[in-house]
Amino acid sequence: MSAQRPARIKGFADILSPESAVFTLLETAARSVFARYGFQELRTPLLEYTELFARAIGDETDVVQKEMYSFTDSKGRSCSLRPEATAGVMRAYIDAGLNARESVSRLFTLGPMFRHERPQLGRMRQFHQINCECLGSSEPLTDAEMILMLLDFLCEIGLNGLALKLNSLGCAECRPRYRAALTDFLSGLKQGALCPDCARRAATNPLRILDCKVDTCRELTEGAPKFTNYQCSACAEHFDMTLRYLEAAGTVFELDSRLVRGLDYYCRTTFEVVSGDIGAQSAVAGGGRYDGLVKSLGGPDVPGVGFACGMERLALLMAAPQTEPPVFFIAVADNSALEQGFLLARRLRHAGCRGIVASGGMKGLLRQADKSGARYCLILGQDEAALNAVSLKNMDTGQQSLVPQVDVLSILLQQGFL
Numbered sequence: 001m002s003a004q005r006p007a008r009i010k011g012f013a014d015i016l017s018p019e020s021a022v023f024t025l026l027e028t029a030a031r032s033v034f035a036r037y038g039f040q041e042l043r044t045p046l047l048e049y050t051e052l053f054a055r056a057i058g059d060e061t062d063v064v065q066k067e068m069y070s071f072t073d074s075k076g077r078s079c080s081l082r083p084e085a086t087a088g089v090m091r092a093y094i095d096a097g098l099n100a101r102e103s104v105s106r107l108f109t110l111g112p113m114f115r116h117e118r119p120q121l122g123r124m125r126q127f128h129q130i131n132c133e134c135l136g137s138s139e140p141l142t143d144a145e146m147i148l149m150l151l152d153f154l155c156e157i158g159l160n161g162l163a164l165k166l167n168s169l170g171c172a173e174c175r176p177r178y179r180a181a182l183t184d185f186l187s188g189l190k191q192g193a194l195c196p197d198c199a200r201r202a203a204t205n206p207l208r209i210l211d212c213k214v215d216t217c218r219e220l221t222e223g224a225p226k227f228t229n230y231q232c233s234a235c236a237e238h239f240d241m242t243l244r245y246l247e248a249a250g251t252v253f254e255l256d257s258r259l260v261r262g263l264d265y266y267c268r269t270t271f272e273v274v275s276g277d278i279g280a281q282s283a284v285a286g287g288g289r290y291d292g293l294v295k296s297l298g299g300p301d302v303p304g305v306g307f308a309c310g311m312e313r314l315a316l317l318m319a320a321p322q323t324e325p326p327v328f329f330i331a332v333a334d335n336s337a338l339e340q341g342f343l344l345a346r347r348l349r350h351a352g353c354r355g356i357v358a359s360g361g362m363k364g365l366l367r368q369a370d371k372s373g374a375r376y377c378l379i380l381g382q383d384e385a386a387l388n389a390v391s392l393k394n395m396d397t398g399q400q401s402l403v404p405q406v407d408v409l410s411i412l413l414q415q416g417f418l
């Protein structure tokens with residue numbers, strides 16, 4: 001009886017080639033674009049005390065209420081796998097005292113996040129984000145620059161036609177006024193009219209009802225008060241300026257008063273980039289301003305704005321890049337030639353040449369060489385080994401000739417393979 005296979009956890013994926021090459025491409029493009037905007041990489045732990053996420057993201061959010069992977073450590077403290085990067089970046093920023101070192105910190109983070117959601121296309125329990133935060137500037141120009149940096153990144157990876165949605169959520173002065181008006185409006189609705197999630201949110205987080213996807217909830221909130229009638233002049237001006245910078249840069253966007261976002265730290269500008277081609281989980285990136293967050297975590301009163309892209313969702317929109325085939329495939333068909341084959345491969349690789357060395361039966365080796373896409377197959381049997389030579393086969397033309405092993409590198413060089 002064969003042993004039972006260990007199962008993979010639902011919603012956690014292995015990323016094999018060629019998808020892994022898409023991930024590498026995304027990371028390389030992100031690093032290159034973000035460097036142009038002066039961003040530096042920050043790597044934060046995957047595990048933090050749960051309290052950090054509860055305080056930063058909000059006790060009442062779905063992420064904190066239902067979606068975190070949490071456990072109690074041996075000292076009785078609750079720890080959680082990070083469901084997003086922003087909270088950890090804020091903690092790291094405060095810990096390192098970065099505000100004392102620089103007036104504006106531009107930080108990016110790449111890596112896995114964990115949310116216990118119902119898995120579906122584009123929604124995983126372990127997923128990967130490319131996350132950027134700019135701390136220290138309250139200027140609308142910074143909001144616009146962050147959005148433009150995100151669009152530049154999407155353009156760099158060949159995704160130009162995605163929709164950018166924008167909204168403003170106001171500040172500690174005007175949002176409570178709007179929240180009160182919205183609560184008043186919701187209390188006038190018939191009991192049981194809203195979906196169960198929204199019925200709960202009506203008391204805890206009424207703004208989230210605006211972005212509920214259930215048709216009846218959307219219809220019922222058509223006549224809800226509009227935030228624009230409640231926002232303070234400072235917030236209105238901030239948003240107006242942000243839009244003006246975006247327009248000046250030729251950016252196409254759509255205003256969406258239902259764009260509320262699922263994390264509590266946002267104020268003023270919020271945004272999402274959505275695709276119509278990846279099903280229900282259409283947001284490939286989301287972000288916004290979060291002035292007051294650093295202070296609420298015991299740090300200095302420093303404003304911030306940022307965004308994160310979901311790498312799995314971006315990967316759904318991208319074709320796998322062509323992988324470069326190996327230049328050589330050394331087929332060692334006799335045990336007496338093993339050491340020569342291994343040392344020849346080593347010499348060629350040290351010279352910068354990509355290739356594989358394998359041993360076994362000749363027929364199987366030639367099949368492997370063909371499948372690998374290698375330009376040259378270097379056959380090393382008993383006869384070749386005795387002469388310190390290889391039979392060099394050009395896999396395109398099928399031509400084969402016996403050449404001394406010491407000449408192989410210069411032949412490959414002549415062919416322009418290095």
Ligand code: HAM
Nearest residue numbers: 084086122123124127283284285286287306307308310
């Ligand atoms: P978020 O909207 O929760 O924002 O996530 C950002 C992006 O991560 C989403 O647009 C989506 O592409 C991807 N994403 C989220 N959950 C999943 C999932 N379960 N499976 C696959 N992809 C997912 C944030 O996380 C904020 N921290 C962004 C931010 C940074 N705001 C300011 N700074």
